[in-house]
Amino acid sequence: MKERLNKDGLTEKEFLERYKPGDYERPSVTVDMLLFTVNNKPKTDYKKLAEKELQILLIKRKDHPYLGHWAIPGGFVDIDEGISTAVYRELKEETNIENVYMEQLCTWGDDVKRDPRMRVISVSHMALVPSDNLKPQAGDDADEVAWFSVKKNVTKSTETEIEYEVILTNEEKDITIGYKVIDKFVKNGVIKTIETEIEPLLWSKDRLAFDHYKIINLAIDRLRNKIEYTPIAFNLVPEKFTLTQLQQVYETILGIEFTPTNFRRKVSKYVIKDDEMLTGAGHRPASLFRYNGCI
Amino acid sequence: MKERLNKDGLTEKEFLERYKPGDYERPSVTVDMLLFTVNNKPKTDYKKLAEKELQILLIKRKDHPYLGHWAIPGGFVDIDEGISTAVYRELKEETNIENVYMEQLCTWGDDVKRDPRMRVISVSHMALVPSDNLKPQAGDDADEVAWFSVKKNVTKSTETEIEYEVILTNEEKDITIGYKVIDKFVKNGVIKTIETEIEPLLWSKDRLAFDHYKIINLAIDRLRNKIEYTPIAFNLVPEKFTLTQLQQVYETILGIEFTPTNFRRKVSKYVIKDDEMLTGAGHRPASLFRYNGCI
DNA sequence: GCAATAGTGTCTTTTAGACATTATGTG
């Protein structure tokens, strides 16, 4: 096969040998990871089940910009490092967690001043872990690492817009970070599209760093959406789980309650019963189940 | 409120004034756009409806690397240009199309050698346009611009994997580009994940540039997925459309057929009847409908 | 025995699929 030449009469090999990347300025590329888990709240009664809450791991920034603000963990992508590799490396460095489910969320780069230092494009990822065996530890870029409970509730709903409150809380440290989210249905020619506006709640003293409140808001929506039509929830329970535990994960994320019978029917296609039982809970023991791998 | 100082005793303002971006190498960031439409094939019978096909716009590269190969249009993101702005700019430059529905697909950057010239991270986007009033025109980076019909069909299906053929064809230019896709269900600890392998079909002489075959494959999946639970399909029909036209869009993308009654019931929540009718089609005229904007 | 959760059976409602039938234009 005859090698094709370009307009300068060069073969591909010659072209690449002589290729000099332009000296135009390039953006920095970072990865962000939103690590979610569904955690048990402390038991209030020996025989009652623990309530669950959706939690996200945040770090406290120890340098400018946004010094002292809480932020999503992340870091720069090396020039010779794949994006996923960078995310797993950062996750390991900042939280000592490995082997988790992770998916790409969105790439943020419309606002060229989202980082006041320089142009930064950030590829955000969502990771899901079961709440057992979690020992996050602070890394280089952070004073502290902490789990924050995440709540997103509808506060107003009209024909043209829905208003939510997104509240992040860490009770131990007595921190509450709140944002108001308004999803507006905007006529965009023929098609209506959703435009999201986010601003801090008036009473909320604390703020998240950068545009991280937008990323968290998107992640919650994505999580709620994907749990409905994918088996993503199995990443939030241990290998062996009771159906009630699984139900609590769904209820916690979606903010609704299921009838046990109907929930069991719904997930029955995706689970297989294990031999073991979960005893010692102050009431009838529950069978343990495992995900059967169906999609 | 007392201004916080960092470890060097600097305020945020001082920090930013003195901040020098590191001289580490940065990746180039590009945007790719997969422009899809559902087009009418030529009529074979005056009274029969035109068959439809999913089409994607490709450009023929006129320089190395991949000189002469067909590729997804795209280009570099300027240092002071938002990502969406860059996509709309490129779309306008390369195809003269504006005001289209667009969404981010995925960011490609795991393979650091996906572009042989340098490290390139590419943010791919999917745009949808109705097939009327489309006059793409070649821009600077391309010899030619052409629509290719896109087909993705299951060729084999077992418990552990599904095999597809993705075929891109342009009849006018007599080009057929074919890939074999295998989605494997891989045990990943407890959870099974899907791993996708793609390779050119043996008989396929032509190839797509870079890793663009992977991007197109993902876009088809995303489109098929999202058409099921979002009103995305209305971006592929004109402002006023008949229900059969809408049905054909669904059938073309999903590769299945609907019963008219059931399809009408399914979309009835999302359309409003217009006063106008579509006449002159060789059979009973059809009412025109419009999208009502519900989500 | 009591409280709390585990687990099953079944009725109802809603949604989705199949298919027959009538309507209305063009050539």
Add this chain to the structure above:
DNA sequence: CACATAATGTCTAAAAGACACTATTGC
């Protein structure tokens, strides 16, 4: 009038929701 599509009515099957009821544990 023939043909092809438009549009509606209705029967059936499947999925989702509601709820009553029994089972089993720790204390």
